[in-house]
Amino acid sequence: MIHKEGKLFLIYTIILLLLIIILIFIFLPKKICIAISFLSLIIYSFLIFFFRNPKIKTNFSNEIKKRNFVVSPADGKILMIEKVFENEYLKKKCIKISIFISPFNVHVNRYPVSGQIIYSKYYPGKHLIAWLKKSSFKNEHTTVVIKTENKNKILLRQIAGFIARRIVCYAKEKFIVKKRDDLGFIKFGSRVDIFIPINSKILIKKGEKVIGGITDISILPK
Structure with a gap:
């Protein structure tokens, strides 16, 4: 689950990265383009990891005991x-x-x-x-x-x-x-x-x- 603070940021980032990748494939050699695309994927994967928001399961009876x-x-x-x-x-x-x-x-x-x-x-x-x-x-x-x-x-x-x-x-x-x-x-x-x-x-x-x-x-x- 992605935290709400990261949703818009991740949308804008993926749009920017895709635009950059499209441009480099037009103007740069294929090998460089593949390397930059791979690096972009790593960076974006880290950003998704960073904005994660794990769900926490709670037990009602334990909550009462541990008030x-x-x-x-x-x-x-x-x-x-x-x-x-x-x-x-x-x-x-x-x-x-x-x-x-x-x-x-x-x-x-x-x-x-x-x-x-x-x-x-x-x-x-x-x-x-x-x-x-x-x-x-x-x-x-x-x-x-x-x-x-x-x-x-x-x-x-x-x-x-x-x-x-x-x-x-x-x-x-x-x-x-x-x-x-x-x-x-x-x-x-x-x-x-x-x-x-x-x-x-x-x-x-x-x-x-x-x-x-x-x-x-x-x-x-x-």
């Missing part, structure tokens, strides 16, 4: 797990979990919990390498805060990386959202930081690979 579980908001690798003071909105000490999304990971970002959006803001910024600590606040990013039914507040930050040049975020204040639904999309390599209550139970470790909407990363206090 306080936080799922990973993104596919990728756990860069760090640390206690920090979150000073943008929560204004208190939290556990921050950082997930690095490589160009080969699924780039859909998902809501890690169900609840109400109480804060959503976009910040323009730099495009430093995503695994640097300072990229969390210096890079282009969005910040979203979700309040769960147990009044826990979860802050999520989408961070553009060195290659990424566009962040898409669907979160709007006062919206009610469901765990695993699409939060947004970051194009071509990036990072997601999630801030959870300090007394949450952590279920993952640094260096572990996680799958967005599937891997349980923590349990919230009741």
Whole structure:
């Protein structure tokens, strides 16, 4: 399944590639044309792979049992797990979990919990390498805060990386959202930081690979 953020892009790209291939077959030698056509096919196949949006199957009974579980908001690798003071909105000490999304990971970002959006803001910024600590606040990013039914507040930050040049975020204040639904999309390599209550139970470790909407990363206090 292709994510909606990629559908128009893929249509425009295939039209452009076909026009280029037609022109080169008119003006260039056959061997060069075949090589360029093969390269175009590889590039287009990667773009389809990049914009993939795997469906996530959920079990209703498990959802009830795991109501306080936080799922990973993104596919990728756990860069760090640390206690920090979150000073943008929560204004208190939290556990921050950082997930690095490589160009080969699924780039859909998902809501890690169900609840109400109480804060959503976009910040323009730099495009430093995503695994640097300072990229969390210096890079282009969005910040979203979700309040769960147990009044826990979860802050999520989408961070553009060195290659990424566009962040898409669907979160709007006062919206009610469901765990695993699409939060947004970051194009071509990036990072997601999630801030959870300090007394949450952590279920993952640094260096572990996680799958967005599937891997349980923590349990919230009741």
